[in-house]
Amino acid sequence: MSHEISVSAGATFGVNGWSNERCSLMPMTATSPLSDLLMLMGCEPDAAVHDAGLSVPLWQVRSGAALLLEGACSSHVYVVRTGTFKCIKIAEDGYEQVLAFAGQGEVLAFEALCGEPQRMGAVALEDSSVYALPVRELDSWRRQSRRFDHVLHVALSRQLTRAGQMTELMAAVSSDVRLARFIMWWSNRMAERGQSPRRLLLRMSRRDIASLLGVAHETVSRSFSTFVDQGLLRVDNREIEILDPVGLKACTRNTRGFSDDTLQRGSPAGRSGTLRQRAGADQTPTALAH
Amino acid sequence: MSHEISVSAGATFGVNGWSNERCSLMPMTATSPLSDLLMLMGCEPDAAVHDAGLSVPLWQVRSGAALLLEGACSSHVYVVRTGTFKCIKIAEDGYEQVLAFAGQGEVLAFEALCGEPQRMGAVALEDSSVYALPVRELDSWRRQSRRFDHVLHVALSRQLTRAGQMTELMAAVSSDVRLARFIMWWSNRMAERGQSPRRLLLRMSRRDIASLLGVAHETVSRSFSTFVDQGLLRVDNREIEILDPVGLKACTRNTRGFSDDTLQRGSPAGRSGTLRQRAGADQTPTALAH
DNA sequence: CGATCGTTTGACGGTGCTCAATCACCGTGG
């Protein structure tokens, strides 16, 4: 059992300078019935889930510990049960690029499915726990449980959806819009798991957010303040409350340059400055005088 | 047979204003042996691929035609055989957000796996063809061909990897860096499929690139010009040639942040902060010949 | 309580968004 600690866990220590202090990876040898995992992924509990007696290793990861090491090969695919992770990539110059934040139900180390090395590292942002699915036994498990097989597909499909959401976040031109989208995204995630979509506890630093959104961390801080000034948000360090969900959602739109304070949100604001429209209709015939 | 046109295809016409002209979706009833698909996804040809007599519907999509309609439910999962698609999402205000460009071997409409509506539309950027995998028969096929089952997992895993690459593209703070990464990304894709990684033919407009990268399309154009001035690129409309791969790769690094210290590409204008500065007329690269 | 890190705010300068104008390219129709 203890050999389960495997490469990714063992390599965690002493490689990135995390080693000391209480950043410890605790691969609790506890296991959980497969049905627990299935329920986490959305299966109905009533559905007589015959888990074929299979039990899934359950790992605990303390805040700050690395679950995955960039470049290493993982022998497991993980599904987050509780907690939050940040997925990162370290550039040659040492810059830590955040690529995603992963929460309950998300798949980590999917690269292990086709035996490729991990494309990103993963660090716990709070005390967390993950289901550890040994790749070597995945096929066997899938054959023993049709439901598990299906759940795995659903999990991958959803993970792709989430990756697309990340793209949407970052494609906004204005930094305010990016942050607004990020907050709404996090809010929706909270709602998905039955928590309040208005009172949020961000588990990551401003710098992490900034890295993900591709802006300076001071800009993130300033955008927060802007929203507070507009009465959309209440911010206390990493604890934020959405005061005006409609107004915040309006900030989600890809507009640029409505910084002239005037909070005319609420209804109209039909003014969508200069948005690139589809071909047709709206184009004013440019007088092609020459 | 013709019922294969299904929701996504049928709904294509007359919904978005594309209807008229030669934007036609041609669901050629042609089929291809399963082994062709497996080989596309990386299976060795020798491996006695017993395709169990299964044959995969092959669809042809003309340039400009929509393969997927945002919000519709697709009855198929698609794998791109030839050509290029852009994946888009239309905002309420009509802004067309490009979320990805998909080429050979990429999976489209994965949402169909769990019966959810398409989160994005997909439009062919050139005459293309796709394998159309009917979701209803997927399980059956997977049971009939272990290899196909595995390939499907690999395909999804790779698709997740590509989605992560998109995130990396867009996470850069400087627009020059974003474009440089985009070019390198496209170059690598060409190399993967055995085409020249230096002479590239972009299938998408500047506006599409800008939308994906989250910048103004004029900025994309300007960044192209900057690279040309630096002698890194030769640009002729959508046909570009990488003259200095090493230099371009250097532009790929996220030079902003708390950098100074290390490296800094030795070539142009020793300025260590921004690379837009090009004090001296450096190399006048030859090769205007075509 | 002192050290370290995260957060916030100010000032300044540069990047890049907006608004334009111009040119090239096309398919259409006179």
Added chain:
DNA sequence: CCACGGTGATTGAGCACCGTCAAACGATCG
């Protein structure tokens, strides 16, 4: 054949946004 729109690409001018540097404050933990 060349005018006539229409679209895409490039470039310029102006200025707002935001990245950088800096300083102050708060939080956390030993």
